[in-house]
Amino acid sequence: MIVLFTDFGVEGPYTGQMTAVLLQSAPAVPVVSLFADLPPGQPKPAAYLLAAYARWFAAGTVFVCIVDPGVGSDRGALIVEADGRCYVGPDNGLFEIVLRRASRNRVWQIAWQPPALSASFHGRDLFAPVAARLARGETPDSLGRQTQAMPQPGWPDDLAEIVYIDRYGNAMTGLRGMALSPGARLSAGGRVLAHAETFSAVPQGAAFWYVNSNGLVEIAVNQGRADRELSLAVGAGIEIFS
């Protein structure tokens, strides 16, 4: 399976063009778009989401990860192998948390070159063809040379910030549930929030935090929108009182 993890938007032609390239190059491999609406141009929140969501896919999955504000600059282009999964994308921190948490990993600078490379859409011209080759069984060694990813030493292991807001207004953080005790309180948007197991455990309209289905701490309002009621946006900081 090839999984798309991008900030292209659910609109527009970009996901469709990527999918067409992948289906033409690796016709037997299903393509699934996991995220098309990552926070635009921000590799940092995306790095925490990728680490939380990728764990959930089988070994052998190839992720094409594109949050690439530096396209056209000289930032590198990577293949990452971590705990049996493969990742392809720009060298801008997107793989930092996956790499840090992996029990074993290797990284390659992509050396393969497409017949034509546009200045602004390396997803279609470089990363999708490389992902299709990996999905068809070509080795990373045949496509690049081993290297290290550019490190992001200032990024914490768990990020006390909002990294994504979903359709219901629930606000995901970059904190793993295992990093907090259930008795911990969070402060977000000027409110102090206690833990609950589920939405139905709190009264209608009450704000709370819980560990979501991918293991991340999420802030929600039962039958309401946490983003509006607590004025939360991607990048907003969270305080933890444990």
Added chain:
Amino acid sequence: MIVLFTDFGVEGPYTGQMTAVLLQSAPAVPVVSLFADLPPGQPKPAAYLLAAYARWFAAGTVFVCIVDPGVGSDRGALIVEADGRCYVGPDNGLFEIVLRRASRNRVWQIAWQPPALSASFHGRDLFAPVAARLARGETPDSLGRQTQAMPQPGWPDDLAEIVYIDRYGNAMTGLRGMALSPGARLSAGGRVLAHAETFSAVPQGAAFWYVNSNGLVEIAVNQGRADRELSLAVGAGIEIFS
């Protein structure tokens, strides 16, 4: 074919995670997302849309239906068989209209249990795996025990309310076209509307009602947006003068 019918949003990771589970469990079965943007958390309008849209799919189709504000509570989890199609989802009224209109139907409480069940994403952990098993040929009897769905006696056979607003601003109602005579007039948003066969049968900018391609009464403005011009939203009531 497996059909997704949800309020997950076209954004975010939920449809992608569901699709990945389905493709891993039933690789030969195509997955199509019919609705990802049902009115969030509202099983009632979704029930009328499901009955109108499902008729249009072949026998053997498996629908995964998730509008589930009670996830994490003790609401039941159902398999429904109605007129040869299968449905999987929460027992909250979502299948009420499908069941009522079916010439024959059976209902099972799901007994199958996943290895791990998150508190907030039964779509991924319970309903998708059950749908994949049904699509692969397992029987409802092997996955659950026969029961009745929780009845919704207060819900009418045809719902005189807006149930969905599409991209063009057209407002679908829960009324079947066959429930109205072509001479009927509707009152919506303070305006009285006559019937027309098609958009091009009325002047540019005129509001009217018509029977849409799935048999539901829909309110529209030729080359305009009915939602804005008549101030319509999901849940708004319609009066019928026949």
Added chain:
Amino acid sequence: MIVLFTDFGVEGPYTGQMTAVLLQSAPAVPVVSLFADLPPGQPKPAAYLLAAYARWFAAGTVFVCIVDPGVGSDRGALIVEADGRCYVGPDNGLFEIVLRRASRNRVWQIAWQPPALSASFHGRDLFAPVAARLARGETPDSLGRQTQAMPQPGWPDDLAEIVYIDRYGNAMTGLRGMALSPGARLSAGGRVLAHAETFSAVPQGAAFWYVNSNGLVEIAVNQGRADRELSLAVGAGIEIFS
């Protein structure tokens, strides 16, 4: 491969119903949605986008193209063959630029009739079944009779207007990059813009024009939104100073 090119919206049931029809009629053919959010009801900007994006697909691809404000009127229904690719859709100018740029082309009026044709959704009832038949190898001659598309003599070869705004706020025009010299300046939204090769070639916050990955002139702001900062919308005119 069958490619969807529509203004249906990424929301709602229309793309899902089309995909289901195509998968039922041509199960072995992958379906990719290229654009679902073309400017609603406007065949003219769509015609320039189609010509720019279709070039990029292999011969044999079948495009289902639906921007159809005249559905229900007596506008024609076409099959177009241009440079080895097939197109199906309404006769309202959508194929004008593809036809004009093709080294060879033929056009058929669709004669095939579906068992039932709704008044408002010819995409599902007429164009998708015809596309599936073409993808399975039926010939245009067996589905229609040769004709000419309704000409649009007033449409220029390159359109100096915004035709699409993407998720990042970048504004695509209907001008091919090859129609401008790199020294050309564009005036849009009251600002005069110079050319740059890539985003990273201009300072953060600077507006510029560049040739996008599909060969169209696009207006952008490095790490900003051109649509907001220059007040651009689909249909806004561009002036060229070369």
